[in-house]
Amino acid sequence: MSINLFQAIILGLFASLSSMPGLGGTSIGNYTLGRPLIGGLVCGIVLGDIPTGIMVGAAMQVVYIALVTPGGTVSADVRAVSYIGIPLAMIALKSYGLDPASAEGTALATSFGTMVGTIGTVLFYGTATMNLIWQHMGWAWVDKREYDKLPLVDYVLPWISHICFSLIPTVIMCMAGEPVVNLIKEKLPMDGIPMKTLFTVGALLPCVGIAILLKQIVRNVLDFVPYLTGFTLAASMGINLVASTVIAGMFAMIIYKLKMLELRKPAAAASSAAAENGWDDDEEDI
Amino acid sequence: MAEKKLSKKALSSGFHRWYYGNLTCFSQEHMQTFGYLCSMLPLCKELYADDPDKMAESMDTYRTFFNTEPQLGAIIVGVTAGLEEARANGAEDVDGETINGLRAGLMGPIAGIGDSLVVGTVIPILLGIAMGMSGGGSPMGAIFYIVVWNLFAYFGMRFLYFKGYDMGTKAVEFLVGDIGTAIREAVTTLGGIVIGAVSATWVSVRTSFALYNEAGEAYMVLQEKLDSVFPGLLTAIFVIFCWWLMAKKRFSPLKVMGLLVLIAFVGVLIGFFNPGLSY
Numbered sequence: 001m002s003i004n005l006f007q008a009i010i011l012g013l014f015a016s017l018s019s020m021p022g023l024g025g026t027s028i029g030n031y032t033l034g035r036p037l038i039g040g041l042v043c044g045i046v047l048g049d050i051p052t053g054i055m056v057g058a059a060m061q062v063v064y065i066a067l068v069t070p071g072g073t074v075s076a077d078v079r080a081v082s083y084i085g086i087p088l089a090m091i092a093l094k095s096y097g098l099d100p101a102s103a104e105g106t107a108l109a110t111s112f113g114t115m116v117g118t119i120g121t122v123l124f125y126g127t128a129t130m131n132l133i134w135q136h137m138g139w140a141w142v143d144k145r146e147y148d149k150l151p152l153v154d155y156v157l158p159w160i161s162h163i164c165f166s167l168i169p170t171v172i173m174c175m176a177g178e179p180v181v182n183l184i185k186e187k188l189p190m191d192g193i194p195m196k197t198l199f200t201v202g203a204l205l206p207c208v209g210i211a212i213l214l215k216q217i218v219r220n221v222l223d224f225v226p227y228l229t230g231f232t233l234a235a236s237m238g239i240n241l242v243a244s245t246v247i248a249g250m251f252a253m254i255i256y257k258l259k260m261l262e263l264r265k266p267a268a269a270a271s272s273a274a275a276e277n278g279w280d281d282d283e284e285d286i
Numbered sequence: 287m288a289e290k291k292l293s294k295k296a297l298s299s300g301f302h303r304w305y306y307g308n309l310t311c312f313s314q315e316h317m318q319t320f321g322y323l324c325s326m327l328p329l330c331k332e333l334y335a336d337d338p339d340k341m342a343e344s345m346d347t348y349r350t351f352f353n354t355e356p357q358l359g360a361i362i363v364g365v366t367a368g369l370e371e372a373r374a375n376g377a378e379d380v381d382g383e384t385i386n387g388l389r390a391g392l393m394g395p396i397a398g399i400g401d402s403l404v405v406g407t408v409i410p411i412l413l414g415i416a417m418g419m420s421g422g423g424s425p426m427g428a429i430f431y432i433v434v435w436n437l438f439a440y441f442g443m444r445f446l447y448f449k450g451y452d453m454g455t456k457a458v459e460f461l462v463g464d465i466g467t468a469i470r471e472a473v474t475t476l477g478g479i480v481i482g483a484v485s486a487t488w489v490s491v492r493t494s495f496a497l498y499n500e501a502g503e504a505y506m507v508l509q510e511k512l513d514s515v516f517p518g519l520l521t522a523i524f525v526i527f528c529w530w531l532m533a534k535k536r537f538s539p540l541k542v543m544g545l546l547v548l549i550a551f552v553g554v555l556i557g558f559f560n561p562g563l564s565y
Contacts, residue, residue, distance in 0.1 A: 062485075065410050065481070103492075135316055147331070147345060150323055204550055208539055208546065210485045211532060212539055227485075231486045232482075252475050
């Protein structure tokens with residue numbers, strides 16, 4: 001499997017749309033096209049192997065399931081993860097002849113993708129810094145009351161930043177990826193320590209992604225109970241994800257009703273107390 | 287003078303500009319400021335069509351730094367659209383300072399709720415379901431996510447924007463009030479359970495450690511022992527270990543990843559981890 005220039009440019013365009021300050025907008029760009037699972041579908045279509053793309057994307061999605069903000073909680077950039085990491089991981093899987101659905105395939109894809117994603121933070125800072133130029137021009141136009149030029153600053157000029165820091169880097173890295181992957185394969189045998197470590201890291205990395213998400217939900221140890229319940233549903237009882245969500249929805253409904261009862265009760269108690277007081281006042285008046 | 291009323295068209299244009307452009311020209315210095323300016327532009331143009339000085343005064347209000355969770359933040363943009371209309375009608379208690387005070391006061395709490403509820407819970411739940419539908423490389427899951435998430439995001443943001451415009455700050459009270467709190471707690475539990483199922487399905491940390499008798503037969507396979515206690519125990523331990531490092535020891539995610547590389551390396555050396563591959 002290799003990537004030709006035309007395919008690389010399409011991937012580069014998707015990278016421009018999908019990054020955190022991406023030109024697809026927040027909901028469509030970052031939170032749809034930027035998610036590795038969707039990136040996997042796009043890369044699968046572009047490279048002509050949808051099942052491999054989806055499997056690699058899903059594997060990488062676990063690592064980046066939480067809030068991904070470059071320079072913030074996760075030092076990664078979704079455009080690099082989804083449109084450089086996934087295609088390279090796909091090439092690596094083909095080159096090593098691994099089944100993308102196997103644990104080894106997932107581990108290899110995850111290590112490759114995460115490495116690229118971490119390096120991709122540079123692209124984020126590049127884009128954000130270059131946007132300062134357009135914003136500087138924007139302030140000048142606001143001062144001169146040329147407000148009609150504002151959409152140019154917000155919607156058009158950032159394309160230049162993205163051509164420099166999303167499109168061109170994606171094209172270069174995707175095109176250069178195949179020889180690099182082959183070089184790694186030649187120099188580092190799979191049963192050697194470095195590759196064994198790489199595969200093991202790939203299996204461990206998703207734990208970080210899950211843990212980042214748990215950091216937002218778990219405040220004390222008791223909050224681990226829902227998490228472990230879900231874990232038990234899938235690992236011990238073999239219930240699939242969609243069915244687990246239905247069970248989870250049942251628990252959520254119970255909690256919502258309980259919480260509403262708890263919140264409404266003091267209010268109801270307060271109003272009845274006020275009514276009693278009112279009664280007392282009346283008596284005193286008499 | 288007739289009371290000025292924003293047209294449906296101007297409001298709709300203001301909404302779409304926010305929906306699309308809230309972060310398109312992002313820099314660390316101004317973040318969503320330009321997205322905000324562009325969103326208010328059609329509204330200000332309509333309200334102050336005949337008065338360039340008032341137009342400039344109004345646009346200057348939105349030069350102030352703004353950053354929040356942009357999707358839930360649509361409600362703030364809606365609230366300011368309503369306030370701007372009131373200011374154009376000469377409301378005495380609405381000036382640039384009150385509008386900016388309100389924006390600054392709301393952007394923090396809305397960012398907190400939006401990051402934990404929308405980005406930290408709703409999106410992972412949808413992705414979890416989508417991954418469940420991706421077995422064997424099927425594109426069904428990805429298509430499910432694209433459709434459901436985008437309908438939810440577009441109509442959700444539209445609802446919030448117009449609620450903000452109609453009800454003003456009362457709309458925000460709904461989010462932080464009783465019903466909002468109850469919904470948040472319920473959705474957080476839902477998220478916790480789904481994430482548990484996602485990690486049991488998609489994360490697999492396994493050890494190759496075993497003890498052998500003199501005949502070379504393994505009499506103690508650690509992975510089997512651990513799984514007989516709680517299936518997937520080692521995976522759960524590693525997830526909780528990572529959580530503990532970040533939540534209690536204040537490790538950055540990158541530092542945790544570095545530590546995992548070290549653990550993997552040492553684990554491979556002592557034979558605790560072995561992917562068992564060769565070619």
